[in-house]
Amino acid sequence: MRRIKLTIAYDGTNYAGYQVQPNGNTIQAEVEAVLARMHGQRVKVVASGRTDARVHAKGQVLHFDTHLQMPADRFVKALNAMLPDDIHACSAEETETSFHARYGAKRKEYRYVIRQDVDPFRRHHAVTVTYPLDVERMRQALAHLVGTHDFTSFSVTKAEVEDRVRTIYEAELVETGEEMYFRFVGSGFLYNQVRIMVGTVLDVGRGKYEPRDIERMLAEKDRRVAGITAPPHGLYLWNVNYEKVD
Amino acid sequence: MRRIKLTIAYDGTNYAGYQVQPNGNTIQAEVEAVLARMHGQRVKVVASGRTDARVHAKGQVLHFDTHLQMPADRFVKALNAMLPDDIHACSAEETETSFHARYGAKRKEYRYVIRQDVDPFRRHHAVTVTYPLDVERMRQALAHLVGTHDFTSFSVTKAEVEDRVRTIYEAELVETGEEMYFRFVGSGFLYNQVRIMVGTVLDVGRGKYEPRDIERMLAEKDRRVAGITAPPHGLYLWNVNYEKVD
Numbered sequence: 001m002r003r004i005k006l007t008i009a010y011d012g013t014n015y016a017g018y019q020v021q022p023n024g025n026t027i028q029a030e031v032e033a034v035l036a037r038m039h040g041q042r043v044k045v046v047a048s049g050r051t052d053a054r055v056h057a058k059g060q061v062l063h064f065d066t067h068l069q070m071p072a073d074r075f076v077k078a079l080n081a082m083l084p085d086d087i088h089a090c091s092a093e094e095t096e097t098s099f100h101a102r103y104g105a106k107r108k109e110y111r112y113v114i115r116q117d118v119d120p121f122r123r124h125h126a127v128t129v130t131y132p133l134d135v136e137r138m139r140q141a142l143a144h145l146v147g148t149h150d151f152t153s154f155s156v157t158k159a160e161v162e163d164r165v166r167t168i169y170e171a172e173l174v175e176t177g178e179e180m181y182f183r184f185v186g187s188g189f190l191y192n193q194v195r196i197m198v199g200t201v202l203d204v205g206r207g208k209y210e211p212r213d214i215e216r217m218l219a220e221k222d223r224r225v226a227g228i229t230a231p232p233h234g235l236y237l238w239n240v241n242y243e244k245v246d
Numbered sequence: 247m248r249r250i251k252l253t254i255a256y257d258g259t260n261y262a263g264y265q266v267q268p269n270g271n272t273i274q275a276e277v278e279a280v281l282a283r284m285h286g287q288r289v290k291v292v293a294s295g296r297t298d299a300r301v302h303a304k305g306q307v308l309h310f311d312t313h314l315q316m317p318a319d320r321f322v323k324a325l326n327a328m329l330p331d332d333i334h335a336c337s338a339e340e341t342e343t344s345f346h347a348r349y350g351a352k353r354k355e356y357r358y359v360i361r362q363d364v365d366p367f368r369r370h371h372a373v374t375v376t377y378p379l380d381v382e383r384m385r386q387a388l389a390h391l392v393g394t395h396d397f398t399s400f401s402v403t404k405a406e407v408e409d410r411v412r413t414i415y416e417a418e419l420v421e422t423g424e425e426m427y428f429r430f431v432g433s434g435f436l437y438n439q440v441r442i443m444v445g446t447v448l449d450v451g452r453g454k455y456e457p458r459d460i461e462r463m464l465a466e467k468d469r470r471v472a473g474i475t476a477p478p479h480g481l482y483l484w485n486v487n488y489e490k491v492d
Contacts, residue, residue, distance in 0.1 A: 011366045056367070080364070088366040118326070120257045120334040121302070121371060 001065040004072055005095045006045075006079075009058050011086040013124040013233070018051045018060070027051075027060075027087060034082040035064060048105045048240040052192075054232040056125065058111075059090070059239035063101040099242070107169065109238040110194045112182040112230065114202075119178075126179055127234035133205035135173060135180070140211035141204040142171040142182070144218075145197060152221040154197050155190035156229075164190060164221075171197075183238075192229055200227030247311040250318055251341045252291075252325075255304050257332040259370040259479070264297040264306070273297075273306075273333060280328040281310060294351045294486040298438075300478040302371065304357075305336065305485035309347040345488070353415065353487040356440045358428040358480045360448075365424075372425055373480035379451035381419060381426070386457035387450040388417040388428070390464075391443060398467040400443050401436035402475075410436060410467075417443075429484075438475055446473030 008031070016024025020032070028045060035043035048061045070078075072094045079089040113126040116133070148167040155164060170185040182198055200217065203209050209227070217225045254277070262270025266278070274291060281289035294307045316324075318340045325335040359372040362379070394413040401410060416431040428444055446463065449455050455473070463471045 009366055011369075085369045086366045088364055118334055120255055120332045123257075123331045125367060 001067055001097070003063055003065050003095050003097045003099055004075060004092050005099055005101070006062045006064065006075065006092045007090045008060050008062060009088045009090055010056060010060065011124070012051060012054050012056045014086060015053065017053045017055070018047060018049075018057075024053075027057075030084060030087055031062065031079070034079055037082065038078060039066065039068065046101045048101045048108065049188075049237075051235075051237055052232050054124070055235045055237070056233075057237040060237050061101050061105070061240040061242075063095070063099055065097075101240075104242050105188065105240050106243060107185055107241040108188060109183065109185045109241075110189065111184075111236045111238045112194060112198045112234045113179055113236070114181065114234060115179040122179075124233050127231050129202060131206050133202065134207070135175065135205070137207075137211055138201050138205040139173050141201045141209075141214050142173060144211060144214035145171045145184075145201075149218045150221055151190055151193055151218070153217045153223055153226045154193050154200070155223065156192045156196075157223045166190065166193070194235060195230045195232065196223075196226055196228075198230040198234070202230065203227040247313055247343070249309055249311050249341050249343045249345055250321060250338050251345055251347070252308045252310065252321065252338045253336045254306050254308060255334045255336055256302060256306065257370070258297060258300050258302045260332060261299065263299045263301070264293060264295075264303075270299075273303075276329060276333055277308065277325070280325055283328065284324055285312065285314065292347045294347045294354065295434075295483075297481075297483055298478050300370070301481045301483070302479075303483040306483050307347050307351070307486040307488075309341070309345060311343075347486075350488050351434065351486050352490060353431055354434060355429065355431045355484040355487075356435065357430075357482045357484045358440060358444045358476065359425055359482070360427065360480060361425040368425075370479050373477050375448060377452050379448065380453070381421065381451070383453075383457055384447050384451040385419050387447045387455075387460050388419060390457060390460035391417045391430075391447075395464045396467055397436055397439055397464070399463045399469055399472045400439050400446070401469065402438045402442075403469050412436065412439070440481060441476045441478065442469075442472055442474075444476040444480070448476065449473040 010027050016026055018027045020026050020028045032045050043064050045062050045064045051057055072092045075092040076089045115126045115128050118128050146168050150165050152164045167187040168184060172183050174181050174183060184194055204211055256273050262272055264273045266272050266274045278291050289310050291308050291310045297303055318338045321338040322335045361372045361374050364374050392414050396411050398410045413433040414430060418429050420427050420429060430440055450457055
């Protein structure tokens with residue numbers, strides 16, 4: 001068996017999320033259905049992680065094992081011929097059989113897109129915030145998130161995850177003219193962590209919290225002290241990196 | 247009665263076009279339904295022109311008459327509260343009762359967006375052309391379209407329109423990095439004219455025609471000598487201008 005590393009992009013608007021579940025169509029189900037047709041049998045796909053309903057990906061990474069002998073890049077054409085047009089195979093390569101899309105991920109980048117006016121063309125792909133935002137204050141808040149912290153206050157408490165310590169290498173706000181986006185690069189992220197960080201930083205931007213309140217929120221390790229969970233449709237899993245970080 | 251000039255934007259993806267028709271939902275039907283709720287009676291809306299199914303608008307202009315006494319800009323808020331989120335009221339102003347959204351239009355601008363790779367996020371909003379395109383040749387072809395011409399070769403022949411002479415003031419190709427767009431400013435456009443011009447210019451860009459063939463096509467006044475009609479979802483009615491041209 002050969003192992004294939006596959007990078008895909010998807011518009012999450014019309015999906016119940018990445019992971020297969022009883023109700024609702026999912027990205028995983030679409031990809032596995034196409035691979036099953038190609039292989040004549042079920043092919044299990046492993047992703048770098050899940051994305052929620054209406055969350056997008058520019059560079060989600062998957063792996064699967066195949067007995068087919070075709071060159072890896074032929075999977076890209078074959079998948080794109082059969083996938084729905086809101087899921088796109090970007091690249092495929094053969095890797096060592098020890099490669100694991102989830103456990104091997106060293107860094108992930110997420111982006112979250114905000115705009116300050118309503119644009120019907122961006123309604124599924126950016127979140128509109130109509131209240132005034134102080135960009136400088138938000139940048140100060142983001143600086144407090146960088147580093148190795150226990151992110152309990154910025155994660156959903158439902159599951160009793162062992163360890164809520166994660167490292168954020170970069171947290172920045174980029175203005176692109178009509179829009180702005182938050183960019184987070186980290187060792188990994190807890191469930192809903194990016195959306196809660198964004199909701200909280202937006203609250204700093206509108207004056208509800210001070211930038212230095214982020215430090216207090218991290219220290220309190222209590223979901224109730226941070227801000228709201230920002231909506232899903234502004235969020236993009238931007239890329240996943242498997243190289244060792246120095 | 248007061249006359250209101252209303253500018254709207256819409257994502258045409260999920261509509262059968264602008265104009266009310268027996269089957270399929272339309273932009274006009276949505277706007278008129280909201281105005282009927284506000285007025286307690288039917289309100290007829292006149293647009294600068296129709297757009298086809300899946301064609302978009304960034305600045306479509308409408309007019310309607312109202313007996314309501316509220317300031318014109320309140321219509322924007324009221325409409326946006328009730329319209330679906332793929333139609334957006336941009337601005338409203340009271341005009342003279344002689345203003346007519348269709349007959350008063352002096353210039354229209356259309357844009358047509360092309361990209362050379364597949365992007366699932368742009369699948370409804372830009373047309374992907376994967377064959378190589380020679381930008382210089384396309385610019386030369388566009389230059390031949392500028393001016394006052396009989397555009398019979400670049401229009402659908404089904405209706406026996408009186409006069410197929412139109413003036414194009416500007417025709418350019420703009421590269422934006424990831425995409426490019428054609429931009430046409432003219433006195434008015436025949437049915438499907440922009441899409442046929444784009445289809446033909448793309449054929450020049452891929453080497454099927456020479457740029458100077460545009461002159462011959464115009465002279466022959468025969469739809470069959472021009473290129474194909476480009477797909478609808480790359481097309482945007484960008485704005486409509488009612489000021490006299492010098």
